[in-house]
Amino acid sequence: MEQRAAHSHGAIDVDVAIIGAGPAGLTAGYLLSKQGKSVAIIEKDATYVGGISRTVEHEGYRFDIGGHRFFSKSQQVVDLWNEILPDDFIQRPRMSRIYYEGKFYSYPLRAFEALWNLGVWRSALCMLSYLRYKLFPIGQVKSFEDWTTNQFGHKLYSIFFKTYTEKVWGMPCNEMSADWAAQRIKGLSLWGAVTDGLKRSLGLNKRPNDGQAVKTLLETFRYPRLGPGMMWEAARDKIVATDKGRVLMGHSLAQLASDGQGGWSMTAKGPQGDVQIRARHAISSAPMRELAARLHPLPASKLQANELKYRDFLTVALMIRSEDLFPDNWIYIHDSKVKVGRVQNFRSWSPEMVPDPEVACVGLEYFCFEGDGLWSMADGDLVELAKREMDILGLVDPSKVIGGAVVRQEKAYPVYDEDYAANVDAMRRELEAKHPSLHLVGRNGMHRYNNQDHAMMTAMLTVENILAGERRYDTWCVNEDAEYHEAGDEGAEKALPARDESTSPVSDDQAAALASVREVPERIKKSA
Numbered sequence: 001m002e003q004r005a006a007h008s009h010g011a012i013d014v015d016v017a018i019i020g021a022g023p024a025g026l027t028a029g030y031l032l033s034k035q036g037k038s039v040a041i042i043e044k045d046a047t048y049v050g051g052i053s054r055t056v057e058h059e060g061y062r063f064d065i066g067g068h069r070f071f072s073k074s075q076q077v078v079d080l081w082n083e084i085l086p087d088d089f090i091q092r093p094r095m096s097r098i099y100y101e102g103k104f105y106s107y108p109l110r111a112f113e114a115l116w117n118l119g120v121w122r123s124a125l126c127m128l129s130y131l132r133y134k135l136f137p138i139g140q141v142k143s144f145e146d147w148t149t150n151q152f153g154h155k156l157y158s159i160f161f162k163t164y165t166e167k168v169w170g171m172p173c174n175e176m177s178a179d180w181a182a183q184r185i186k187g188l189s190l191w192g193a194v195t196d197g198l199k200r201s202l203g204l205n206k207r208p209n210d211g212q213a214v215k216t217l218l219e220t221f222r223y224p225r226l227g228p229g230m231m232w233e234a235a236r237d238k239i240v241a242t243d244k245g246r247v248l249m250g251h252s253l254a255q256l257a258s259d260g261q262g263g264w265s266m267t268a269k270g271p272q273g274d275v276q277i278r279a280r281h282a283i284s285s286a287p288m289r290e291l292a293a294r295l296h297p298l299p300a301s302k303l304q305a306n307e308l309k310y311r312d313f314l315t316v317a318l319m320i321r322s323e324d325l326f327p328d329n330w331i332y333i334h335d336s337k338v339k340v341g342r343v344q345n346f347r348s349w350s351p352e353m354v355p356d357p358e359v360a361c362v363g364l365e366y367f368c369f370e371g372d373g374l375w376s377m378a379d380g381d382l383v384e385l386a387k388r389e390m391d392i393l394g395l396v397d398p399s400k401v402i403g404g405a406v407v408r409q410e411k412a413y414p415v416y417d418e419d420y421a422a423n424v425d426a427m428r429r430e431l432e433a434k435h436p437s438l439h440l441v442g443r444n445g446m447h448r449y450n451n452q453d454h455a456m457m458t459a460m461l462t463v464e465n466i467l468a469g470e471r472r473y474d475t476w477c478v479n480e481d482a483e484y485h486e487a488g489d490e491g492a493e494k495a496l497p498a499r500d501e502s503t504s505p506v507s508d509d510q511a512a513a514l515a516s517v518r519e520v521p522e523r524i525k526k527s528a
Contacts, residue, residue, distance in 0.1 A: 011276040012246065014038040016466065017266045019253050020285035022051025023452050024442030026235040027459035028283050030084065033244040035467060040277045041239070042268045046250035048229060049236045051285070052412060052443070053452055055229030058405040060355040063317050063363055065409050067330055067344055068228040069094070069221040072453035076507070080456065081222075084238065085231050089222045090350060095327055099343075100159060100334045102394050107332060109160060118159075129153030142524050144176035151185065164334050167341040168367045169413075169521055170311055176521040183519045225352050228452075251275060253286055257296035262437050281466050283459070285442035287411050288427055301430045304423035308447055312370045313412035315344070315363040316386040318396070319403040322360045324348070325395055330365075338389040339374065340364045359402070364389065370410050379406040414447045416520040428476070436471065446476070449520040454478050 016032055018025045021043035029039045048054040056063045070089065072078055082089075098105040103117045115123040130153035137150045144165065148157045162173050169176070224230035239245035251268040259265050259278070266277040284291050292298070292305035299305075330344040344363040346353040354361045364386045368374040377385070383404030390396035414420070424447045431438055441458040443450040450458070461473040 011278055012040050013278045014040045014246075015279060016040075016281045016283060017264060017277045017279035018042070018283045018285075019256070019266075019291070020051065020442065020445070021045075021049040021232070021236065021247060021249075022285055022442055022455065023053050023232065024285045024445060024455040024459040025283065026050075026232050026239070027080070027456045028441060028463055029239045029245055029247075030235050031460065031463040032466070033239050033242040035463075036244065037466075038244045039239065040246045040248065040279070041236075042248045042251040042253060042266070042275075042277070044250070044252035046271070049247070049249075050229045050232035052409055053228045053232060055227030056405075056407050058317065059403070061317065061319060061346070061361050061405070062227045062229075062353040063315060063346060063405070063407055064227050064344065064349055064353070065315060065407060066313065066365070066412065067349070068223075068452055070223055070228070070231075070452075071221050072451075074453060074457065076460065077453045077456055080460075081231065085224055085234050088225050088230060088234075090225045091220050092223045092329075092349065093327075094219055094221050094329065095348070096330050096332065097326075097328055098160065098164075098334050099331045099393065099395075104326070104331070105160075114156075114160070122155075126153060126155045126159075129155035141178050143174045143178055144181045144521060145173040147178035147181040148173070148185065151181075160334060163336045164332055164341060165521075167333075167339070168311075170367065170369060171521075171523065175523050177524050180519055180521040223350055225350050227350065227353055248275060253290070253294050255294050255296055256282060256284070256291070256438075258435065264437065281437045281439065283439045283441055283462060285440075285445035285455075287444040288424065288440070288447050291440075291445075292427060299427065299430050299434075301423075301427040304426040307419060307423050309415040309417060309420075310370070310411040310444075311413035311415055312368050312375060312408070312410050314366050314368065314375065314382070314406060314408045316366065316382050317346075317361060317363045317405045317407070318383070318386055318390065318401050319356075320360045320362065320396055321358065321400045321402050322396070324360045325362060333393065335393065338392055339366055340386070340389050340393075341367050343390075343395070362390075362396075367413075375408065379404075382406050411444055413520070414444065414449055416449070416522045418523050418525050420447065420522075432471075439465070439475075441475065448478075450478070 015037040016028070016039045018029050018039055018041040021041050025041055026049060029041050032039050043049055048056065052065055053068050054065060056065065070081060096107050098107050098109070105114050105117060115126065118126065133150050133153050138146045141147050141150060145157065145162070148161050165173055236247050240247060248268060248270060251270040254267040254269045254274065257265045263278065263280045264282040266279065266282065268275045268277065287308070287310070289305050289308045292302040324345060324347055326345060327348060328345055329348045330342050332342055333340050342365040344365065346361045346363060366374050383406065386404065387396070387398040387401050391398050428440065431440070439462045440446050441462050442455040446458065448454070458475045458478050461475045461478070465471050465473055
């Protein structure tokens with residue numbers, strides 16, 4: 001394996017220089033090195049590869065940052081996972097629920113169950129609120145709040161949508177576009193779900209799938225037995241083993257300069273000084289804002305790139321002398337009394353994530369902005385906060401907590417504000433026109449709320465462009481103009497052409513990844 005200081009002096013000459021050893025950067029490096037191309041990958045983390053898909057280890061306990069199910073509708077992506085990690089996948093049951101006022105609710109919501117859990121009086125108020133907005137809906141629907149209130153009534157909206165959504169995105173629901181709600185909650189009808197539940201209870205519904213009109217989410221998923229980082233550590237090791245690839249840990253981008261001949265000279269800051277990397281092509285999965293600031297000459301679109309914003313995220317892991325607290329992979333916390341948004345149960349992802357069978361290990365997820373109060377709290381204070389909040393929720397006796405750890409993840413979610421699309425487009429168009437040998441990939445590299453398989457597909461298409469010597473594929477098609485649901489079979493979807501006439505048609509397997517989208521709320525336009 002590449003040692004951190006092994007290449008810290010002198011220039012490195014390679015075919016492709018890659019910024020970032022996350023899923024996109026490592027996928028590109030793996031596929032290029034397989035094709036005989038030399039690559040150098042820089043990664044600013046001194047210990048972990050995988051980016052947001054890394055697995056952090058603390059005293060034998062392993063933490064997945066955000067939770068990563070290995071599912072893709074693209075067989076091409078699934079095949080690559082199997083090629084990189086052939087022997088270490090396990091099949092895991094999929095379960096996630098909502099926790100509200102001491103009770104668990106199915107996710108997605110089953111209206112009949114929800115009304116039963118809420119009790120007669122509150123359910124009656126919910127139904128009255130629902131009927132009120134069905135008879136007298138909000139006329140001019142602009143916001144997430146407007147749309148969801150019209151669909152479910154204000155009472156159910158405030159219980160099951162408002163609190164969690166605002167925790168995640170850090171903006172009020174009445175400032176989020178209604179379009180996002182329409183995409184995200186499409187197909188769920190409160191009245192339909194209630195009548196469907198009654199029919200099932202009375203044995204009147206004989207349709208397949210137990211009469212549920214809306215497709216259920218995946219019942220099981222595959223997962224590396226030691227967490228998602230296991231996949232990306234294997235990819236790194238395979239790249240280095242080809243003798244075509246170098247992975248420089250603890251090296252951050254200082255400058256990416258055009259060499260005036262269509263290629264690149266990259267300067268990376270490392271623990272033993274700067275490293276120079278010369279390459280014909282450069283692939284960047286760095287945040288667009290950071291890349292723009294380090295490009296030489298500076299792009300005219302640096303001003304727009306500087307306006308791009310991010311939502312950050314941290315996990316407080318608690319080790320608890322107890323049996324597992326719940327069987328779910330994670331639970332969503334819909335309660336305004338606490339700041340925590342979601343709680344993971346690491347043993348439910350894989351038993352090997354938790355070394356002691358007598359200890360439960362959970363991760364409390366807090367959504368924040370870098371530099372705000374939560375982000376800046378000392379680790380010890382965050383562990384105490386997590387213990388208090390689990391006590392408030394009635395999930396954990398604080399006296400049983402025997403340890404804790406904190407993992408911070410900056411730039412976890414690219415923010416889709418009213419100007420982001422124009423800002424991204426300005427930088428993309430300038431770089432494509434001036435620097436055809438610079439390729440943007442991945443979640444932060446394209447400021448796109450990509451899944452892991454989306455990020456990989458942007459890299460896979462970029463590799464094909466580099467090998468062909470021209471931009472045959474429009475990588476910006478990935479995760480666009482479609483709807484994403486974790487439902488259906490792996491490798492099942494086979495539709496969506498490349499976006500414009502000038503690009504080559506994509507294969508069926510590529511199309512499957514292209515045709516799935518992660519939606520992100522946009523703020524209501526200022527002019528609305």
